[in-house]
Amino acid sequence: MKAVLGREPMSTPYSAAQRRTIAVALELFSQHGVAGTSLQMIADALRVTKAAVYHQFNTKDEIVLAAAEFELAQLESVVDAAEAQPSAKLARNVLIEGIVDLTVARRRTVNAILSDPVVVGFFADHETWRDVMHRLRRLLIGDDAGPEARVRTAMLVAAISGAATHPFVADLDDDVLRIELLRLARRFLGLPG
Amino acid sequence: MKAVLGREPMSTPYSAAQRRTIAVALELFSQHGVAGTSLQMIADALRVTKAAVYHQFNTKDEIVLAAAEFELAQLESVVDAAEAQPSAKLARNVLIEGIVDLTVARRRTVNAILSDPVVVGFFADHETWRDVMHRLRRLLIGDDAGPEARVRTAMLVAAISGAATHPFVADLDDDVLRIELLRLARRFLGLPG
DNA sequence: GTCTATAGTGCGATAGAC
DNA sequence: GTCTATCGCACTATAGAC
Numbered sequence: 001m002k003a004v005l006g007r008e009p010m011s012t013p014y015s016a017a018q019r020r021t022i023a024v025a026l027e028l029f030s031q032h033g034v035a036g037t038s039l040q041m042i043a044d045a046l047r048v049t050k051a052a053v054y055h056q057f058n059t060k061d062e063i064v065l066a067a068a069e070f071e072l073a074q075l076e077s078v079v080d081a082a083e084a085q086p087s088a089k090l091a092r093n094v095l096i097e098g099i100v101d102l103t104v105a106r107r108r109t110v111n112a113i114l115s116d117p118v119v120v121g122f123f124a125d126h127e128t129w130r131d132v133m134h135r136l137r138r139l140l141i142g143d144d145a146g147p148e149a150r151v152r153t154a155m156l157v158a159a160i161s162g163a164a165t166h167p168f169v170a171d172l173d174d175d176v177l178r179i180e181l182l183r184l185a186r187r188f189l190g191l192p193g
Numbered sequence: 194m195k196a197v198l199g200r201e202p203m204s205t206p207y208s209a210a211q212r213r214t215i216a217v218a219l220e221l222f223s224q225h226g227v228a229g230t231s232l233q234m235i236a237d238a239l240r241v242t243k244a245a246v247y248h249q250f251n252t253k254d255e256i257v258l259a260a261a262e263f264e265l266a267q268l269e270s271v272v273d274a275a276e277a278q279p280s281a282k283l284a285r286n287v288l289i290e291g292i293v294d295l296t297v298a299r300r301r302t303v304n305a306i307l308s309d310p311v312v313v314g315f316f317a318d319h320e321t322w323r324d325v326m327h328r329l330r331r332l333l334i335g336d337d338a339g340p341e342a343r344v345r346t347a348m349l350v351a352a353i354s355g356a357a358t359h360p361f362v363a364d365l366d367d368d369v370l371r372i373e374l375l376r377l378a379r380r381f382l383g384l385p386g
Numbered sequence: 387g388t389c390t391a392t393a394g395t396g397c398g399a400t401a402g403a404c
Numbered sequence: 405g406t407c408t409a410t411c412g413c414a415c416t417a418t419a420g421a422c
Contacts, residue, residue, distance in 0.1 A: 017387080033310040036228035038415065052388050054417065115308075117226040137361060147365055151373035154359035155352040162351025168330060169347045172340055180344035188381060210405080231397065244400085245406050253398065 014066070018056050021046065025067045030112035034064055034119060061122075068119045069128070071110050074102055076132050082139055095139050096185050099160055104178045107164040114161075156188055207259065211249050214239060218260045223305035227257055227312060254315075261312045262321070264303050267295055269325050275332055288332050289378050292353055297371045300357040307354075349381055 014022065024045040028037045039060055043050045057063045078098030085091040103110055113119055123129040140153045160181060163169065169177055207215065217238040221230045232253055236243045250256045271291030278284040296303055306312055316322040333346045353374060356362065362370055 031310065033226050033228050035226050036310060039417090040415080048387090049389060050416085051390085051418085055387060058417090060416065112310075117224065117229060117305075133360070147362075147369045147373055148376075150361050150365070151356060151370060152377055154361040155356040155374070155377055157361075158355025158359055159348040159352035162355040163344060163348040166347035166351055167326070168343050168350075169340075172343070176340045177344060180340055181348070183341075184345055184348055232399085233397080241405090242407060243398085244408085247399065248405060251399090 015056070018066070021053060021056050021063065022067050022070055025063050026070070026109045026113060029064070029067060029116065030109045033112075034116045039063075064118060065122055068113055068122060071106070071113050072123075072129060072132065074106075074110075075099075075136075076128065078102055079132055079135050079139065083135065088139075088142065091139055092189070095136070096156075096160075096189070097182065099157075100178060100181045100185060103161050103164045104174050104181065107174075107177075111161040111165050152188075156185060159188070160185060205259075208249070211259070214246060214249050214256065215260050215263055218256050219263070219302045219306060222257070222260060222309065223302045226305075227309045232256075257311060258315055261306055261315060264299070264306050265316075265322060265325065267299075267303075268292075268329075269321065271295055272325055272328050272332065276328065281332075281335065284332055285382070286384065288329070289349075289353075289382070289384075290375065292350075293371060293374045293378060296354050296357045297367050297374065300367075300370075304354040304358050345381075349378060352381070353378060 021042065025037070025042055028041055028045060031037075032041070039050050039053055042063070043053045046053065053063075057066065078095065078101075081098060082091045082095035085094050114123075136157075137153065140156070141149045163181060164177065172180075214235065218230070218235055221234055221238060224230075225234070232243050232246055235256070236246045239246065246256075250259070271288065271294075274291060275284045275288035278287050307316075329350075330346065333349070334342045356374060357370065365373075
């Protein structure tokens with residue numbers, strides 16, 4: 001099932017210090033954007049100096065890539081779980097639920113990181129990214145490549161990730177947001193829900 | 194109808210040179226983000242020096258604000274047109290159509306600018322922005338402030354603006370994208386269409 | 387693994403000639 | 405309105421002590 005050749009999802013076992021760096025970087029990137037976040041800001045948030053951060057990662061780009069791949073890996077595991085379902089219908093259901101859960105749980109970071117111009121540039125030639133997007137698209141659209149299906153899919157993905165970050169719902173509880181997102185997403189796809 | 198006190202939508206008549214600066218700034222901001230765009234890049238795109246750009250605007254922040262307000266003004270005129278309708282139903286219809294038109298016509302810039310972290314920060318205390326958002330929300334939700342209505346509204350706004358920028362539909366013609374977005378948005382709201 | 391110190395570069399912004 | 409030239413600063417990144 002996961003026998004995709006040459007791909008090694010989490011083959012880099014980051015140290016605890018590296019994971020802490022990634023965590024604070026994600027928070028700062030989501031607030032100020034990648035380009036608007038300096039290594040000084042990351043170092044200050046970790047309460048160490050810049051040199052200490054450079055001991056964990058050789059360049060800023062490596063931090064950006066590690067942070068982006070961290071979010072990507074979670075999306076990938078949702079896609080994995082969906083593909084493991086016996087039918088296309090079940091797969092789509094698991095996918096929607098997984099995306100909603102992921103988006104709500106990490107609503108401050110996921111969308112901000114994956115849509116940042118710098119990350120978009122990095123991911124343009126990124127194999128795992130293209131693979132995950134391709135599988136995601138296939139799960140949702142199937143073999144129908146017509147405009148209606150494609151726009152509907154883009155709207156659904158954008159609606160879920162965008163709505164979770166939207167100021168209109170900033171004060172809603174995670175549970176309430178999750179339930180409403182799920183219900184509307186299913187209705188949008190014409191699924192029972 | 195537009196008698197909102199103390200608000201002066203386009204009271205600053207920018208010169209032709211200033212409008213050219215705003216136009217190239219919007220393009221660059223949407224590609225690299227606000228923080229990732231330097232005044233040197235703007236000057237190069239205009240084929241002048243930085244000093245010439247500083248003759249049009251005193252600071253980079255002024256350029257960012259002018260560019261963001263340019264996009265906001267177009268959204269505001271859509272809201273104006275919707276509020277001029279005689280019924281709530283017609284108003285909502287005009288609003289959806291206007292947002293779809295605007296988003297498709299300027300699909301590379303609108304969403305990127307208005308969701309940029311720097312612009313979000315500028316607009317946090319921006320009167321016109323808050324006013325337009327409040328009126329937009331009122332037109333779509335009315336007096337229903339329940340979670341379902343709020344999530345549905347956030348999803349709709351995010352779906353339209355996000356879908357237009359989504360790579361899944363990057364190669365679709367503007368006309369096709371416009372028609373599909375409109376149809377799906379109306380179906381999402383339970384409107385005839 | 388963290389520090390101080392610093393190199394080298396590009397940034398936003400300004401002065402003043404034309 | 406555009407230019408050359410420059411200031412002061414923050415940035416990424418490195419060197420070397422502890």
